Every structure is written in structure tokens, then in C-alpha cells.
């Protein structure tokens with residue numbers, strides 16, 4: 307049956323097999339196949355670099371919660387230990403065990419094979435190891451219900467956030483722009499397919515939008531109400547309003 311569905315998806319893409327596909331699958335399965343085809347087409351429009359960068363962006367959203375836990379602005383409560391546990395678990399699942407694993411298995415080897423950026427790759431791998439270890443320490447502390455004001459937890463949250471900010475910035479400005487130059491077009495295409503398939507499997511039917519919705523929900527439980535609260539106060543506005551309380 308799965309082979310039939312796959313066959314019919316291809317017919318939809320070519321636009322040549324609508325009647326044949328509907329007859330083969332029945333209307334319900336046909337509708338599902340059409341829907342999945344639309345999802346596949348949308349995913350196919352994301353390049354490998356875009357795929358990796360939007361994974362960084364999700365990490366960045368989660369790190370807003372770590373940042374708030376490490377030192378919220380005056381008048382703002384720290385996220386609860388429960389919210390911090392959920393954040394650490396999402397980072398482990400989406401960053402440590404998914405994004406970093408993809409880089410280690412499908413991206414870094416391409417650079418190593420071509421003999422370029424060896425020193426950078428070494429540092430990036432070391433930081434993946436450090437990030438995994440540090441996030442587990444943060445998770446264990448949060449699971450114990452430790453106050454997010456403990457000195458060691460605050461230090462670990464800041465260290466993780468700082469390292470990931472630098473790490474992702476270097477990957478996006480130095481590594482990813484060279485992706486196409488270190489491999490043949492065929493190798494690049496294979497890598498891109500691997501990333502897309504892994505992401506599709508990880509995200510399921512809800513896709514990237516579903517993941518972002520989950521992150522937004524988590525932000526909300528951590529007391530983050532949206533982008534506007536991060537707008538900096540400038541000059542006289544800061545003086546007139548005193549210390550920001552958001």
C-alpha cells in the first residue's frame with residue numbers, strides 16, 4: 307500500500323495521473339496523498355542551509371528562556387523549574403540529538419573529506435560535546451527543582467547560551483556558505499535529501515510550524531509574551547521610564 311501511495315504521489319507531482327491515482331487509492335487515501343504531496347513540495351523549497359539555519363533559529367527561541375532563567379529583567383519573574391525542565395528537554399531533543407547529530411553525520415564529514423576548515427570543524431565538534439554535557443547538567447538541576455537563582459545553574463545557563471550564540475553564528479557565516487563549494491553537485495543533493503528526510507521524520511505531519519507553535523507555548527509558560535517585550539529602551543525613553551519592568 308505504501309508503495310502505491312508513493313507511486314501516486316509522483317503522479318500528482320507530474321500532474322499526469324490524477325484520475326489513475328484516485329481510482330487506485332479511493333477518495334480518502336487520495337486526498338491524504340494530495341495533502342502529503344503539498345507538504346513535501348513545501349519542504350522541498352527549503353535548501354540545506356535554510357534547513358540548518360531555521361533549526362538554529364528554533365534553538366535561539368529556546369535560549370530566550372535560558373537567558374530569562376539566568377537573569378530576568380527587574381520586575382520579571384524567572385521561569386519555573388518545570389518550564390526550565392521542558393526547555394532543556396526540547397533543547398536535548400531538537401538541538402543536541404537532532405540538529406547537532408545531522409551536522410556530525412551529514413555536514414562535517416563533507417568538509418573533512420575535502421580537507422577544508424579542519425580546525426573549525428574540530429572546535430565545532432568539541433562544542434557539540436560541551437553543549438550536550440552542559441545541557442544535561444542544566445536539566446538535572448532543574449529536575450531537582452533547584453531554584454533557578456542558584457549560582458552554578460545561572461553560570462551554566464549563561465555559558466550554554468553564550469557558546470551556542472557564537473557556535474551558530476560561526477556556522478552560518480563561515481561554514482554553511484561554503485557547503486556547495488566542498489562537494490560535487492551530486493554529493494550536495496544527497497546531503498540535502500538526507501537533511502530533509504531526517505527533518506520530516508523528526509517533525510512529523512505538524513512540520514516546522516508545529517514545532518514553532520510548541521516553542522511559543524513553552525515561551526508563554528516561561529513568562530515570555532512575544533517579540534515586543536525584547537524591544538530595547540533607548541536614551542530619554544529609558545530615563546523617563548526608569549528601569550524596564552518587562
Ligand SMILES: [Fe+2]
Pocket residue numbers: 406409430434473477
Ligand atoms: Fe553545530
Ligand SMILES: [Fe+2]
Pocket residue numbers: 358362405409474477
Ligand atoms: Fe548548527
